[in-house]
Amino acid sequence: MNTKNISTTTTLIVLSIFLTLNSCKNETKKDVKENNKDEVIQTVYASDVIPFFDDWKLILGDGSNVGIANNFENKDFFYTANDGTNDWVVFKAPNGGDTHGTSNNTRTELAQVKKWYPKTANDKLTATLKVMNVSATGDARVAASHAVVVGQIHSADKHENEPLKIFYKKFPGHTKGSVFWHYEINTAGDDNSGRWDYSTAVWGNDFSVVGAEANTYPEEPKDGIALGEEFSYEIEVKDGIMNLKFTSKDHETKTFTKNLIESEYTTAADIPEQTQKLFVPIGQDGVERQEAYTGEGCFFKLGAYNQTNGKSAEVNKNWCSGAETHGGDIEKQYADGNYAEVWFKTGSIYVSDDAVSNEEYFSKND
Template identity: 80%
Template sequence: MRIKISNSSIYISTIVTSIMLLCSSCGDKNKKENLERDSDNTAGVTKANDVIPFFQHWNLILGDGSNAGQAVDYEHKDFFYTTNDDNSDWVVFKTPNGGDTHGTSNNTRTELAQVKKWYPKTANDKLSATLKVMNVSATGDARVASTYSVVVGQIHSANGHENEPLKIFYKKFPGHEKGSVFWHYEINTEGGDNSGRWDFSSAVWGHDFSVVGAEANTYPEEPEDGIALGEEFSYQIEVKDGMMNLYFSSKGHETKTFTKNLVESEYTTTDDMPEQTRKLFVPIGQDGVERSTAYSGEGLFFKLGCYNQTNGKSPEENQNWCSGAETHGGDIQKQYADGNYAEVWFKTADISISDAAVSNEGYFLKND
């Protein structure tokens, strides 16, 4: 812009005043932008729904036990944010060993929970994801089956006992390069007392849940066909006409498929218990049977994220689920500093929801 200077001093004065006002306005604008940026340090940064555009279908539960709602244009520096590994954008789910939990669980989670539920007999619903696990707890008791593991995908019941017909685990012992991927079916216990419920574990790559250490700080053999931290793998869960179909794939590994009936039980008597259950669960009094119709008639919903299975509770309370790990009294930053947390990165995910799905609001009202 050219400025013509007149011989009249009033013109110069007017121009100087205008420039000062303009600079003041720019300064105020910059100050406002800086304040906005300080209040939201993610300004201009890729958000989770830019990477995986499906967050309207979920509520996000954070590692402090709170429900953040639908995570559109949302992130939390301690639990849920995006990153780039120089090849791809990823959504990061992170949660400590110890802290406030959601519902009745002993374990922290940063996890998406579906806002709709569907019924297995009429279902035609699907969830798929590609991910890599970046960290599991640095401490724990190797004799406890859940120690050093994280659940990265689930099907959960919104009704009855609120049991889980599917949990997909990743588990790696300290000092091992490779960990294991396995999945669980939890029985939908017959009757009103759910204390006898138990899980049955199926290996995908590496070991299943039952492979533990002989002592608190000794570990089993490393799995030859396991998955390393930072190694990508994918899963797909499909439930249709009462059947659950699972698909697992990873570059350099055999693709695995599984099928499980969700509406007709195969565990209706104590004689039906698998040997694995007799070894892990019966000794601690979890020796129930499943109702004949399994999860039929109950609303089910998907979960996806980072559900840390390592906690600070004493193994004397439960030899399968209480890890005795370091929690620093629930101090999140101290746990993050010395590796006592779980962290999972998701690159892609997709959900397909049937027309028969209905609101899952009741589950959140009960558990939030």
């Protein structure tokens, strides 16, 4: 082989090696770019943050039932957010819009797919959360104004009343709000119109502390919880007894106990003073069945059940807030603060072996 051929061959070999290496280099760059793109657009679902969604059906703020919400998001009502430290599950509900069941209030809320019976129960729900917004408007004289329910026990049977609702409420202009819980009587007889709630303060005030005028607010609670401040609750029902525990950094831990199978409100003389002031004047003066919630299937709920609505306070001074709803326009409500928003960091549920399907409740209310 002559020198010219050797030189040409060598040049071709070097060129081939260069092209191969360059091709590999470009391929590597392409892979990295695609991987980085995947990482940027990857969705973190609620079920990635709190992996317990097999136990729930999700109701959205437009009244729809999503069902089991694994790998699901809806940017209007249910999605995830990161506060720079942790991922959170966001539940959001406007003041006005389509509602679920017979309620006047919107909710983005999980409802347990099974129900259990208080007398034989051994069931538990825990959550760590922070409330990020409550309605900017509402009649301050109405006890439910500027409030959201963040956890419940609900009956699936008969009157479908609620032995537990956990509230957060903060008046406009206040730095701190109140956390309190309610027990609703399981009204005796077939007429449920006389039902009423009894409210117990955890941190701050109870439900009964309201404004003197529509836009006049009571004194700010000194031991309250601010928007964005974490707190936790534990709900355990065992052998007919409901045990509640509330914890938050820099706040006193509070515990409560309530019998769900034996009523303390069976006669008119048993109606508490708080109820006499709040509910009796509007005709809600019923008494409870002796056996309370015995024999009724109950289930947990968790999320943002907005207690502020647009109905006139003249209809019901405890529940009709007269707040701004922009005719149900969600975008406008979100723009000027007329919504409830709750973020959950952790949650757990323990379901006893005696729990049974709650499908009948959903078929009645969807």
